[in-house]
Amino acid sequence: MAERTGNIKGFGFKVFHVEILLFLCLFFQMTSIAFAQNSDTNYRQSVKKSIERIEEIYDIEIKDDYKLLEGKELDYADWRIRQGNLEVSLTALLSPFDLMYRKESDSVYSIRKFDYPRRTPDIGRERLDHLTQLYSGKTEWEQRKELLKSCMIEALKLDKAPKVEQPEVIITNKRKYKDYRVENIALEILPGVYATGSVYKPIKQKKGKSAVILSPNGHFGDGRYRESEQKRCANLAKMGAIVVSYDLFGWGESALQFPYEYHRSSIAQTIQVLNGKRLLDYLLKLPLADPSRVGITGGSGGGSHSLFLTAIDDKIKVSVPVVMVSSYFSGGCPCESGQPVHLCGNGTNNAEISAMAAPRPQMIISDGRDWTQHVPELEFPFIERVYSFYDAKEEVKNVHLPEEGHDYKESKRLAMYSFMAEHLELNLDNISNSKGKISEDVTIESFDELKVFGKEGKKLPEDAIKDIEELYALFGESYEKHSDE
Structure with a gap:
């Protein structure tokens, strides 16, 4: 073959034995692919075997109760194991399959499907360490707080919520008991959308006006109708506060509009925050309401919403979030984590959101049998540090009950009563017996008595x-069912 020359766009070149060069290039390319394939094949391994190797290296047990590793293989699986770093090793092996691990104890781990709101205490500690580096004083923290607040409002779509100029307010079935009254309420928070609940009002008042307390509900059985919720609200009313307890989205009377199947939709988080905000605005317009004395308390999902509402609404002066302040768990239901609130500020968590209450008084109640088990040594020092920026460390408290579990039972309520009495100027004597012991002697009402729309829901406005599609349309969006629902 003769030597040939040519010209392309003004650049000269020589082509030597073009056919041979092309053949050599193709040969080396195919050889490279063959070696890669052989290498992948040689080192391709069952993920289960690599997990067993990790068990041996770290002397731990890794449970796969749901058989999530069955049939899964990975190239260079053993090469992904990092000696000296168990968590990184597990993540490297599991993340390609959208799986994660959960630490059950120091020596036992379990394999789970990826769960976006739930991590491990180690990751929580890592995140708090990162956040701690972002601000060293009040000025930097205030900048961070303002960024988070504006982002949370946007993430919750509160800026898109249409206003109701003259919202309909329905008050039904007023009852009077010793030292307090109860009436049921339906408040139009969006055009055609009602927050439903019960308002507890004091008969005895320490001052001319009453404090106002929001009581958002969590996923405890029977919601706002359960005995413990009624005790909490009635006792706070006896102490001198106007208290409102309201249904979760798709629970209780809210289900008359949006059945329970929609509770696990992302809009639930928006509506539940909006319920609290609009109910608070309504209550503060009552002649006997004192806008300088506003509190909030709730447990579990109600604890989440206590955090959110306190963070974005400065009208709330005192907060008691119960069994929900955690750096590694943001709520297992989309009504707590369905909107991208925890992505704000390039990543936040409930501990940092709790710190946004500073310097306002806050009592964090935690226990030893859920994701709040590490609060005393992990989340609370982080939150207390933020309060120190305001010289207000004495304003934040942690009541930790290591032998208790995930609930809002009597021991937790007793701690809350005293804190609310101290910071909202309520009268603890009104619920104490002659020996000074707090009593919860209140009337427990039937479910039907607590319903604003009546036993069969026939009083629901026309x-x-x-329609869930119509609800999403109010925010300029469309409804798409998620696999969580």
Whole structure:
């Protein structure tokens, strides 16, 4: 073959034995691919075997109760194991399959499907360490707080919520008991969308006006109708506060508009925050309400919403989030984590959101049998540090009950009563017996008595929206069912 020359766009070149060069290039390319394939094949391994190797290296047990590793293989699986770093090793092996691990104890781990709101205490500690580096004083923290606040409002779509100029307010079935009254309420928070609940009001008052307390509900059985919720609200009313307890989205009377199947939709988080905000605005317009004395308390999901509402609404002066302040768990239901609130500020968590209450008084109640088990040594020091920026460390408390579990039972309520009495100027004597012991002697009402729309829901307004698509449309969005629902 003769030597040839040519010209392309003004650049000269020589082509020597073009056919041979092309053949050599193709040969080396195919050889490279063959070696890669052989290498992948030689080192391709069952993920289960690599997990067993990790068990041996770290002397731990890794449970796969749901058989999530069955049939899964990975190239260079053993090469992904990092000696001296168990968590990184597990993540490297599991993340390609959208799996994660959960630490059950120091020596036992379990394999789970990826769970975006749930991590491990180690990751929580890592995140708090990172956040601690972002601010060293009040000025930097205030900048961070303002960024988080504006982002949370946007993430919750509160800026898109249409206003109701003259919202309908329905008050039904007023009852009077010793030292307090109860009435049921339906408040139009969006056109055709109603927040439903019960308002507890004091008969005896320490001052001319009453404090106002929001009581958002969590996923405890029977919601706002359960005995413990009624005790909490009635006792706070006896102490001198106006208290409102309201249904979760798709629970209780809210289900008359949006059945329970929609509770695990992302809009639930927006509506539940909006319920609290609009109910608070309504209550503060009552002649006997004192806007300088506003509190909030709730457990579990109600604890989440206590955190959110306190963070974005400065009208709330005192907060008691119960069994929900955690650096590694943000709520297992989309009504707590369905909107991208925890992605704000390039990543936040409930501990940092709790710190946004500073310097306002806050009592964090935790226990030893859920994701709040590490609060005393992990989350609380982080939150206390933020309070120190305001010289207000004495304003934040942690009541930790290591032998208790995930609930809002009597021991937790007793701690809350005293804190609310101290910071909202309520009268603890009104619920104490002659020996000074707090009593919860209140009337427990039937479910039907607590319903604003009546036993069969027949009093639901005709204009009430009952279509989830129509609800999303109010925010300029469309409904798409998620696999969580």
